[in-house]
Amino acid sequence: MSTPVALVTGGNRGIGQAITLALARSGATVVATARDVATVDDTLKAVHDAGGAAVALGCDVREPGSMVELAAAVDEIGPVSTVVANAGTAGPTAPLHEIDPDDWRDCLVTDVDGVFHTFRAFIPGMIERGSGSLIAISSMTGKRPLHGRTPYAAAKMAVIGLVRSLALELGPHGIRANAVCPGAVAGPRIEDVIRRQAESRGIGLDEARAGFTAASPLGKLVEADEVGAVCAFLASDAATAITGEDLNVSAGAVMY
Numbered sequence: 001m002s003t004p005v006a007l008v009t010g011g012n013r014g015i016g017q018a019i020t021l022a023l024a025r026s027g028a029t030v031v032a033t034a035r036d037v038a039t040v041d042d043t044l045k046a047v048h049d050a051g052g053a054a055v056a057l058g059c060d061v062r063e064p065g066s067m068v069e070l071a072a073a074v075d076e077i078g079p080v081s082t083v084v085a086n087a088g089t090a091g092p093t094a095p096l097h098e099i100d101p102d103d104w105r106d107c108l109v110t111d112v113d114g115v116f117h118t119f120r121a122f123i124p125g126m127i128e129r130g131s132g133s134l135i136a137i138s139s140m141t142g143k144r145p146l147h148g149r150t151p152y153a154a155a156k157m158a159v160i161g162l163v164r165s166l167a168l169e170l171g172p173h174g175i176r177a178n179a180v181c182p183g184a185v186a187g188p189r190i191e192d193v194i195r196r197q198a199e200s201r202g203i204g205l206d207e208a209r210a211g212f213t214a215a216s217p218l219g220k221l222v223e224a225d226e227v228g229a230v231c232a233f234l235a236s237d238a239a240t241a242i243t244g245e246d247l248n249v250s251a252g253a254v255m256y
């Protein structure tokens with residue numbers, strides 16, 4: 001049997017890098033993308049050091065043509081069994097009435113249209129083969145609102161609706177579609193969100209940061225590797241009965 005091929009958009013850093021590593025450790029050849037392909041080097045090295053296989057390709061998830069070209073290039077490597085639409089932007093943090101319409105649109109175009117363009121490009125091949133696992137990285141923020149994060153929350157909730165409809169549409173073709181909803185993941189992006197939260201609410205950085213860990217019964221932020229492990233599970237044969245789900249990886253914070 002040939003080695004499975006997986007695609008991870010935004011695989012150059014953060015959560016996407018962790019997902020790439022987890023899928024590579026599970027035995028897939030992983031195609032990791034970024035807009036600037038050179039920025040994927042760190043991920044390639046990490047996968048190589050872990051004894052896995054990964055390839056870097058460039059794409060812009062906002063551009064349908066770019067994603068169709070990507071799908072053709074990935075097809076040259078092998079038939080794709082897993083597509084993880086991870087690339088996204090945090091968008092603006094401000095009260096809704098202060099958000100610039102261009103910033104709103106940029107968030108929705110990257111975080112919702114980006115998932116649409118990504119899946120749309122890879123679905124025909126999966127239908128042809130009669131199998132596949134589609135995974136979209138949504139967010140706890142789609143379900144449990146955070147101050148000032150309206151565009152991001154709207155985008156991430158839309159992704160859950162997209163995935164549920166896809167599960168219905170593609171189930172008869174043997175294709176599963178799921179969303180993963182991480183809570184606050186330790187790393188530079190959450191530090192930035194904490195800073196902007198503090199500014200938007202007029203509170204101190206420590207208070208804003210404490211709000212994130214206090215929401216978890218485990219008293220912790222989520223680690224990117226913990227999101228990667230869930231994606232590897234959803235891609236695996238252990239998850240063949242799981243479709244149309246939105247799995248929280250929030251250290252319990254989604255409950256509060």
Ligand code: NDP
Nearest residue numbers: 010014015034035060061086087088139182183184185189
């Ligand atoms: P980062 O901001 O660290 O990375 C974003 C990734 O998306 C980068 O790889 C970036 O690549 C890529 N990307 C952004 N815009 C585009 C585009 N137009 N075309 C192609 N690639 C693009 O994000 P995180 O690792 O923190 O988050 C990854 C995903 O997880 C996102 O969907 C995010 O919303 C979600 N998430 C994150 C949480 C967190 O706490 N960090 C919590 C919940 C969900 P490039 O180098 O090209 O910019």
